[in-house]
Amino acid sequence: MPIGDVYKVNREPVLVKTYKDGSTRWHSEACPKCGGTGYLHGYEHIDGARCWKCNATGRYPHEWTEPSDERIEKQRAKEKAKLIAQADEKNAYFMKSHGFNDDGKTYLVLGDTYSIKDDLKSLGAKFDYLMGWKLPKDTDKYPTVEIAIDEVTDKDENGWLIYKPNMDIEEVVKKKKQAYADSHKSEEEKDKNVKISDYLGNVGEKITVTAKLIKEYTYDTNYGYYGGTSTIYTFEDDNGNKILWTTSSMPYVNDKPIESGKTYTITGTVKEHKEYKGEKETVLTRCKLTAATNESLNYIVEETEDDAIMRREEWNKDAGYYERDGVYKPKVDVKTGAMILPKEIYDMWN
Protein backbone atom coordinates (compact mmCIF):
# COMPACT_ATOMS: atom_id res chain seq x y z
CA MET A 1 0.00 0.00 0.00
CA PRO A 2 1.44 3.40 -0.86
CA ILE A 3 2.52 5.74 1.92
CA GLY A 4 0.09 8.33 0.62
CA ASP A 5 -2.81 6.40 2.18
CA VAL A 6 -1.79 7.48 5.70
CA TYR A 7 -3.50 10.82 5.17
CA LYS A 8 -6.78 9.01 5.36
CA VAL A 9 -6.06 7.88 8.97
CA ASN A 10 -7.61 9.78 11.86
CA ARG A 11 -4.74 10.36 14.22
CA GLU A 12 -6.83 11.89 17.02
CA PRO A 13 -7.52 9.42 19.85
CA VAL A 14 -11.18 8.96 20.69
CA LEU A 15 -12.38 8.65 24.29
CA VAL A 16 -14.23 5.36 24.65
CA LYS A 17 -15.25 5.59 28.29
CA THR A 18 -14.41 7.03 31.71
CA TYR A 19 -14.21 4.71 34.70
CA LYS A 20 -15.50 5.45 38.20
CA ASP A 21 -11.95 6.06 39.48
CA GLY A 22 -11.34 8.60 36.72
CA SER A 23 -9.27 6.32 34.49
CA THR A 24 -10.02 6.65 30.78
CA ARG A 25 -10.30 4.21 27.87
CA TRP A 26 -9.09 5.45 24.51
CA HIS A 27 -9.30 4.27 20.92
CA SER A 28 -7.06 5.26 18.03
CA GLU A 29 -6.95 4.32 14.36
CA ALA A 30 -3.35 5.53 14.04
CA CYS A 31 -0.43 3.12 14.22
CA PRO A 32 1.36 3.51 17.60
CA LYS A 33 4.69 2.55 16.01
CA CYS A 34 4.86 5.27 13.38
CA GLY A 35 2.30 7.64 14.94
CA GLY A 36 0.07 7.09 11.90
CA THR A 37 2.62 8.34 9.39
CA GLY A 38 3.51 4.90 7.98
CA TYR A 39 7.09 6.12 8.01
CA LEU A 40 9.90 5.25 10.48
CA HIS A 41 12.44 8.03 10.77
CA GLY A 42 15.99 6.80 10.88
CA TYR A 43 15.17 3.52 9.11
CA GLU A 44 15.58 4.80 5.59
CA HIS A 45 18.11 2.05 4.86
CA ILE A 46 15.58 -0.67 5.69
CA ASP A 47 12.72 -1.13 3.24
CA GLY A 48 12.63 2.62 2.55
CA ALA A 49 11.60 3.35 6.18
CA ARG A 50 8.19 1.82 5.65
CA CYS A 51 6.55 1.06 9.02
CA TRP A 52 6.31 -2.70 9.39
CA LYS A 53 3.62 -2.58 12.09
CA CYS A 54 0.99 -0.97 9.90
CA ASN A 55 2.58 -2.02 6.63
CA ALA A 56 3.12 1.71 5.93
CA THR A 57 -0.60 2.41 5.93
CA GLY A 58 -0.40 4.42 9.15
CA ARG A 59 -3.56 2.63 10.27
CA TYR A 60 -3.48 0.28 13.22
CA PRO A 61 -6.63 0.42 15.35
CA HIS A 62 -5.92 -0.12 19.03
CA GLU A 63 -7.18 0.74 22.50
CA TRP A 64 -5.62 1.55 25.82
CA THR A 65 -6.44 2.69 29.30
CA GLU A 66 -4.92 5.72 30.96
CA PRO A 67 -5.04 5.06 34.69
CA SER A 68 -6.07 7.92 36.94
CA ASP A 69 -3.89 8.97 39.87
CA GLU A 70 -6.36 7.16 42.07
CA ARG A 71 -5.93 3.91 40.16
CA ILE A 72 -2.12 4.27 40.13
CA GLU A 73 -2.14 4.86 43.89
CA LYS A 74 -4.41 1.90 44.47
CA GLN A 75 -2.19 -0.34 42.37
CA ARG A 76 0.88 0.78 44.26
CA ALA A 77 -0.81 0.16 47.60
CA LYS A 78 -1.75 -3.31 46.46
CA GLU A 79 1.82 -4.10 45.44
CA LYS A 80 3.13 -2.66 48.69
CA ALA A 81 0.67 -4.74 50.73
CA LYS A 82 1.91 -7.80 48.87
CA LEU A 83 5.55 -6.96 49.72
CA ILE A 84 4.67 -6.26 53.36
CA ALA A 85 2.85 -9.59 53.55
CA GLN A 86 6.00 -11.30 52.30
CA ALA A 87 8.29 -9.55 54.83
CA ASP A 88 8.27 -12.24 57.54
CA GLU A 89 9.12 -14.96 55.05
CA LYS A 90 11.78 -12.87 53.31
CA ASN A 91 13.34 -11.75 56.62
CA ALA A 92 13.52 -15.32 57.88
CA TYR A 93 15.33 -16.23 54.68
CA PHE A 94 17.64 -13.21 55.01
CA MET A 95 18.58 -14.15 58.57
CA LYS A 96 19.16 -17.79 57.76
CA SER A 97 21.23 -17.09 54.68
CA HIS A 98 23.36 -14.54 56.58
CA GLY A 99 24.07 -16.74 59.58
CA PHE A 100 21.59 -15.29 62.08
CA ASN A 101 19.56 -17.59 64.32
CA ASP A 102 15.82 -17.27 65.06
CA ASP A 103 16.61 -14.92 67.95
CA GLY A 104 18.32 -12.54 65.52
CA LYS A 105 21.81 -13.23 66.83
CA THR A 106 24.93 -14.25 64.96
CA TYR A 107 28.42 -15.07 66.19
CA LEU A 108 31.19 -13.53 64.14
CA VAL A 109 34.28 -15.72 64.19
CA LEU A 110 37.46 -13.77 64.95
CA GLY A 111 41.02 -14.38 63.94
CA ASP A 112 42.28 -16.25 60.91
CA THR A 113 39.25 -18.04 59.53
CA TYR A 114 40.63 -19.13 56.19
CA SER A 115 42.28 -22.28 57.51
CA ILE A 116 39.12 -23.31 59.40
CA LYS A 117 36.55 -22.36 56.77
CA ASP A 118 35.53 -25.95 56.02
CA ASP A 119 34.86 -26.59 59.68
CA LEU A 120 32.95 -23.31 59.91
CA LYS A 121 30.83 -24.33 56.92
CA SER A 122 30.05 -27.64 58.60
CA LEU A 123 28.95 -25.68 61.70
CA GLY A 124 26.50 -23.75 59.53
CA ALA A 125 28.50 -20.54 59.27
CA LYS A 126 27.71 -18.08 56.49
CA PHE A 127 30.29 -15.86 54.88
CA ASP A 128 30.05 -12.30 53.70
CA TYR A 129 32.83 -10.06 52.52
CA LEU A 130 32.14 -7.27 54.95
CA MET A 131 32.03 -9.16 58.23
CA GLY A 132 33.44 -12.59 57.51
CA TRP A 133 32.19 -15.95 58.85
CA LYS A 134 29.12 -15.82 61.04
CA LEU A 135 27.77 -18.74 63.06
CA PRO A 136 24.10 -19.05 64.00
CA LYS A 137 25.16 -20.78 67.21
CA ASP A 138 28.09 -19.82 69.43
CA THR A 139 30.99 -22.21 69.76
CA ASP A 140 33.78 -22.78 72.26
CA LYS A 141 36.06 -23.88 69.44
CA TYR A 142 36.79 -20.40 68.11
CA PRO A 143 36.77 -16.85 69.47
CA THR A 144 33.52 -15.09 68.51
CA VAL A 145 31.64 -11.86 69.10
CA GLU A 146 27.86 -11.72 69.20
CA ILE A 147 26.13 -9.43 66.74
CA ALA A 148 22.42 -8.69 66.89
CA ILE A 149 20.51 -8.30 63.63
CA ASP A 150 19.40 -4.75 64.60
CA GLU A 151 23.02 -3.65 64.88
CA VAL A 152 23.80 -4.30 61.22
CA THR A 153 20.44 -4.09 59.45
CA ASP A 154 17.63 -1.66 58.86
CA LYS A 155 14.17 -2.38 57.45
CA ASP A 156 13.08 -0.90 54.17
CA GLU A 157 9.64 0.69 53.61
CA ASN A 158 8.10 -2.76 53.26
CA GLY A 159 9.69 -4.11 56.43
CA TRP A 160 12.28 -6.16 54.58
CA LEU A 161 15.69 -6.48 56.25
CA ILE A 162 18.53 -4.75 54.43
CA TYR A 163 22.11 -4.33 55.55
CA LYS A 164 23.12 -0.94 56.88
CA PRO A 165 25.69 1.04 54.86
CA ASN A 166 29.09 -0.69 54.77
CA MET A 167 30.70 2.01 56.89
CA ASP A 168 28.20 1.49 59.71
CA ILE A 169 28.72 -2.27 59.67
CA GLU A 170 32.49 -1.87 59.66
CA GLU A 171 32.17 0.42 62.68
CA VAL A 172 30.02 -2.12 64.57
CA VAL A 173 32.47 -4.94 63.81
CA LYS A 174 35.44 -2.78 64.79
CA LYS A 175 33.85 -1.92 68.15
CA LYS A 176 32.98 -5.56 68.85
CA LYS A 177 36.52 -6.67 68.09
CA GLN A 178 37.93 -3.88 70.26
CA ALA A 179 35.64 -4.81 73.15
CA TYR A 180 36.71 -8.43 72.79
CA ALA A 181 40.40 -7.44 72.82
CA ASP A 182 39.85 -5.15 75.82
CA SER A 183 38.03 -7.78 77.85
CA HIS A 184 40.81 -10.26 77.21
CA LYS A 185 43.44 -7.67 77.99
CA SER A 186 41.76 -6.91 81.31
CA GLU A 187 41.86 -10.62 82.16
CA GLU A 188 45.60 -10.55 81.59
CA GLU A 189 45.85 -7.45 83.73
CA LYS A 190 43.79 -9.13 86.44
CA ASP A 191 46.34 -11.94 86.43
CA LYS A 192 49.06 -9.36 86.72
CA ASN A 193 47.32 -7.74 89.69
CA VAL A 194 47.39 -11.05 91.53
CA LYS A 195 51.03 -10.15 92.22
CA ILE A 196 51.06 -8.68 95.70
CA SER A 197 52.77 -5.36 96.07
CA ASP A 198 55.47 -5.46 98.73
CA TYR A 199 57.69 -2.87 100.37
CA LEU A 200 61.12 -2.23 98.93
CA GLY A 201 64.18 -1.61 101.10
CA ASN A 202 64.08 -0.13 104.58
CA VAL A 203 63.28 3.42 105.54
CA GLY A 204 66.42 5.51 105.15
CA GLU A 205 68.01 3.16 102.64
CA LYS A 206 68.93 4.19 99.15
CA ILE A 207 67.52 1.81 96.59
CA THR A 208 67.61 1.44 92.84
CA VAL A 209 64.62 -0.06 91.10
CA THR A 210 63.52 -0.45 87.52
CA ALA A 211 59.83 0.27 87.19
CA LYS A 212 57.21 1.53 84.81
CA LEU A 213 55.56 4.92 85.33
CA ILE A 214 51.88 4.05 85.61
CA LYS A 215 50.26 7.18 87.03
CA GLU A 216 50.89 10.92 87.41
CA TYR A 217 48.88 13.14 89.71
CA THR A 218 49.59 16.85 89.87
CA TYR A 219 48.19 19.05 92.64
CA ASP A 220 48.58 22.64 93.80
CA THR A 221 50.77 23.33 96.79
CA ASN A 222 50.86 26.28 99.15
CA TYR A 223 54.61 26.14 99.58
CA GLY A 224 56.54 29.29 98.80
CA TYR A 225 55.23 32.76 98.27
CA TYR A 226 53.59 31.97 94.96
CA GLY A 227 52.63 28.41 95.69
CA GLY A 228 53.23 25.87 92.97
CA THR A 229 52.45 22.35 91.93
CA SER A 230 53.72 18.97 92.92
CA THR A 231 53.31 15.72 91.09
CA ILE A 232 52.98 12.27 92.57
CA TYR A 233 54.54 9.77 90.19
CA THR A 234 53.49 6.16 90.72
CA PHE A 235 55.73 3.44 89.33
CA GLU A 236 55.25 -0.30 89.28
CA ASP A 237 58.02 -2.84 88.94
CA ASP A 238 57.78 -6.26 87.33
CA ASN A 239 56.79 -7.82 90.64
CA GLY A 240 53.82 -5.50 91.03
CA ASN A 241 55.51 -3.40 93.72
CA LYS A 242 54.37 0.20 93.83
CA ILE A 243 56.86 3.05 94.11
CA LEU A 244 55.75 6.63 94.76
CA TRP A 245 57.74 9.78 94.28
CA THR A 246 56.46 13.27 94.87
CA THR A 247 58.36 16.18 93.37
CA SER A 248 57.73 19.77 92.39
CA SER A 249 60.38 19.59 89.68
CA MET A 250 59.77 18.27 86.22
CA PRO A 251 61.78 15.06 85.89
CA TYR A 252 63.64 14.58 82.63
CA VAL A 253 65.34 11.49 81.28
CA ASN A 254 67.56 11.88 78.23
CA ASP A 255 66.25 15.46 77.80
CA LYS A 256 62.63 14.28 77.67
CA PRO A 257 59.96 14.66 80.34
CA ILE A 258 59.14 11.27 81.79
CA GLU A 259 56.06 9.60 80.31
CA SER A 260 53.43 7.20 81.56
CA GLY A 261 53.89 3.70 80.22
CA LYS A 262 57.67 4.01 80.03
CA THR A 263 60.10 2.17 82.24
CA TYR A 264 62.84 3.96 84.17
CA THR A 265 65.59 3.09 86.55
CA ILE A 266 64.95 5.05 89.72
CA THR A 267 67.43 5.63 92.50
CA GLY A 268 66.10 7.22 95.65
CA THR A 269 65.93 7.07 99.40
CA VAL A 270 63.09 5.19 101.06
CA LYS A 271 61.14 7.84 102.91
CA GLU A 272 58.18 5.81 104.02
CA HIS A 273 56.38 2.51 103.71
CA LYS A 274 52.63 2.89 103.58
CA GLU A 275 49.53 1.05 102.61
CA TYR A 276 46.89 2.50 100.30
CA LYS A 277 43.72 0.60 99.46
CA GLY A 278 45.35 -2.61 100.66
CA GLU A 279 48.43 -2.13 98.52
CA LYS A 280 51.88 -1.67 99.97
CA GLU A 281 53.65 1.38 98.61
CA THR A 282 57.26 2.42 98.90
CA VAL A 283 57.61 6.19 99.01
CA LEU A 284 60.92 7.45 97.69
CA THR A 285 62.52 10.86 97.99
CA ARG A 286 65.46 12.63 96.29
CA CYS A 287 65.10 10.42 93.23
CA LYS A 288 67.33 10.29 90.20
CA LEU A 289 65.86 8.73 87.07
CA THR A 290 67.69 7.22 84.16
CA ALA A 291 66.54 5.30 81.12
CA ALA A 292 65.80 1.70 82.07
CA THR A 293 68.62 -0.70 81.52
CA ASN A 294 68.30 -4.38 80.82
CA GLU A 295 69.87 -5.18 84.17
CA SER A 296 68.10 -7.14 86.84
CA LEU A 297 64.83 -5.57 87.87
CA ASN A 298 65.51 -6.39 91.49
CA TYR A 299 66.42 -3.47 93.63
CA ILE A 300 69.93 -2.86 94.94
CA VAL A 301 70.29 -1.53 98.45
CA GLU A 302 72.83 1.25 98.82
CA GLU A 303 73.70 3.24 101.87
CA THR A 304 73.17 6.98 101.90
CA GLU A 305 76.03 9.25 102.99
CA ASP A 306 74.06 10.30 106.10
CA ASP A 307 73.32 6.70 106.98
CA ALA A 308 76.98 5.79 106.58
CA ILE A 309 78.08 8.58 108.96
CA MET A 310 75.41 7.62 111.46
CA ARG A 311 76.33 3.95 111.24
CA ARG A 312 80.08 4.73 111.77
CA GLU A 313 79.26 6.89 114.78
CA GLU A 314 77.10 4.17 116.27
CA TRP A 315 79.80 1.59 115.61
CA ASN A 316 82.52 3.79 117.17
CA LYS A 317 80.36 4.43 120.20
CA ASP A 318 79.66 0.75 120.57
CA ALA A 319 83.35 0.01 120.06
CA GLY A 320 84.29 2.43 122.82
CA TYR A 321 85.90 4.96 120.51
CA TYR A 322 85.57 8.59 121.24
CA GLU A 323 85.95 11.58 119.01
CA ARG A 324 88.59 14.18 119.57
CA ASP A 325 89.35 16.85 116.96
CA GLY A 326 87.39 14.89 114.35
CA VAL A 327 89.40 11.72 114.95
CA TYR A 328 88.02 8.65 116.63
CA LYS A 329 90.28 7.13 119.19
CA PRO A 330 89.79 4.00 121.21
CA LYS A 331 89.21 4.21 124.93
CA VAL A 332 92.13 2.66 126.76
CA ASP A 333 92.67 1.35 130.28
CA VAL A 334 94.80 4.05 131.83
CA LYS A 335 96.71 1.49 133.94
CA THR A 336 97.35 -1.25 131.39
CA GLY A 337 97.06 0.77 128.17
CA ALA A 338 94.73 -1.94 126.81
CA MET A 339 91.77 -0.97 124.60
CA ILE A 340 88.48 -1.02 126.42
CA LEU A 341 86.00 -2.88 124.25
CA PRO A 342 82.33 -3.46 124.77
CA LYS A 343 81.56 -7.15 125.36
CA GLU A 344 79.88 -7.72 121.97
CA ILE A 345 82.85 -6.27 120.06
CA TYR A 346 85.25 -8.32 122.19
CA ASP A 347 83.20 -11.43 121.44
CA MET A 348 83.22 -10.62 117.74
CA TRP A 349 86.96 -10.25 117.63
CA ASN A 350 87.81 -13.31 119.72
Ligand SMILES: [Zn+2]
Ligand atom coordinates in the same frame (compact mmCIF):
# COMPACT_ATOMS: atom_id res chain seq x y z
ZN1 LIG B 1 2.81 2.31 11.27
